[in-house]
Amino acid sequence: MHVRITTPFHPAYVTAERIKKAKNLEFLLTAGIGSDHIDLPAAAAAGLTVAEVTGSNTVSVAGDELLRILILLRNFLPGYQQVVQDEWNVAGIAHRAYDLEGKTVGTVGAGRIGRLLLQRLKPFNCNLLYHDRLQIDPELEKEIGVKFEEDLDAMLPKCDVIVINTPLTEKTRGMFNKERIAKMKKGVIVVNNARGAIMDARAVADACSSGHIAGYGGDVWFPQPAPKDHPWRYMPNHAMTPHISGTTIDAQLRYADGVRDMLDRYFKGEDFPVQNYIVKEG
Numbered sequence: 589m590h591v592r593i594t595t596p597f598h599p600a601y602v603t604a605e606r607i608k609k610a611k612n613l614e615f616l617l618t619a620g621i622g623s624d625h626i627d628l629p630a631a632a633a634a635g636l637t638v639a640e641v642t643g644s645n646t647v648s649v650a651g652d653e654l655l656r657i658l659i660l661l662r663n664f665l666p667g668y669q670q671v672v673q674d675e676w677n678v679a680g681i682a683h684r685a686y687d688l689e690g691k692t693v694g695t696v697g698a699g700r701i702g703r704l705l706l707q708r709l710k711p712f713n714c715n716l717l718y719h720d721r722l723q724i725d726p727e728l729e730k731e732i733g734v735k736f737e738e739d740l741d742a743m744l745p746k747c748d749v750i751v752i753n754t755p756l757t758e759k760t761r762g763m764f765n766k767e768r769i770a771k772m773k774k775g776v777i778v779v780n781n782a783r784g785a786i787m788d789a790r791a792v793a794d795a796c797s798s799g800h801i802a803g804y805g806g807d808v809w810f811p812q813p814a815p816k817d818h819p820w821r822y823m824p825n826h827a828m829t830p831h832i833s834g835t836t837i838d839a840q841l842r843y844a845d846g847v848r849d850m851l852d853r854y855f856k857g858e859d860f861p862v863q864n865y866i867v868k869e870g
């Protein structure tokens with residue numbers, strides 16, 4: 589096999605051991621965004637190319653993040669459960685339901701998805717903050733009305749809502765451990781559609797149980813599929829789903845087109861769009 593196509597949604601983990609066994613492998617293609625299910629140093633050492641369909645589901649993920657923020661802030665899911673269970677307890681929902689207007693929302697990572705989320709949030713009249721390794725174009729900052737926070741730990745206590753939008757790297761793995769979560773405001777809403785392993789899973793579940801995190805939502809877990817005993821399945825006030833935010837029918841059409849285009853180029857010996865490369869021939 590020369591080409592292996594995988595998706596981040598139900599990933600085939602491409603480990604160093606598997607790469608070693610795949611003697612003819614040249615090209616690992618991710619149908620979607622996020623190639624952290626591949627051992628990238630091992631792929632580079634083997635001289636492989638790793639590429640993904642960059643941008644193919646940005647709009648889908650940013651829209652889903654907005655959805656999860658609203659679902660958690662408005663305490664929507666217990667209201668839905670009441671209807672299913674033939675109950676009618678307005679106070680039981682309303683005592684912890686809030687408007688998004690006027691809240692401080694911070695994104696950790698303001699790349700393609702983070703920036704689009706900020707743009708989508710603008711009409712809600714929130715106070716918008718972002719932390720990233722890089723500052724975005726000042727014109728765009730002004731247009732969105734968002735403030736750069738160079739120090740992540742200084743941004744966290746200001747936020748009513750925190751959204752994670754960084755890739756999973758050696759720097760971001762376990763970035764939100766017990767100590768970092770303790771820096772967040774009590775009653776914070778956290779949305780993470782980036783990668784499950786950016787969080788310390790136990791610390792998130794404990795903070796949801798204590799009420800420090802008032803709601804946690806997202807579609808990414810580690811590992812995937814999430815095992816039956818994953819603590820996020822059982823913690824209170826969560827809005828978790830399988831890995832679905834980036835795989836709407838529209839997104840599927842976009843990344844299927846991207847996969848076809850890259851396969852065409854690969855067989856013709858042509859380069860891919862530069863932003864699609866994660867590792868190029870090692």
Ligand SMILES: NC(=O)c1ccc[n+]([C@@H]2O[C@H](COP(=O)([O-])OP(=O)(O)OC[C@H]3O[C@@H](n4cnc5c(N)ncnc54)[C@H](O)[C@@H]3O)[C@@H](O)[C@H]2O)c1
Nearest residue numbers: 621622697698699700701720721754755759781782833834
């Ligand atoms: N749930 C899904 O279906 C889904 C779909 C697409 C992408 N994703 C995840 O979302 C991630 C982001 O996607 P994107 O298209 O916005 O990527 P992107 O590369 O456009 O943006 C990532 C941003 O994170 C910043 N960043 C990286 N490391 C950082 C660090 N240590 N501290 C602060 N900022 C850091 C980068 O500077 C960049 O601005 C992907 O890597 C992927 O893991 C999930």
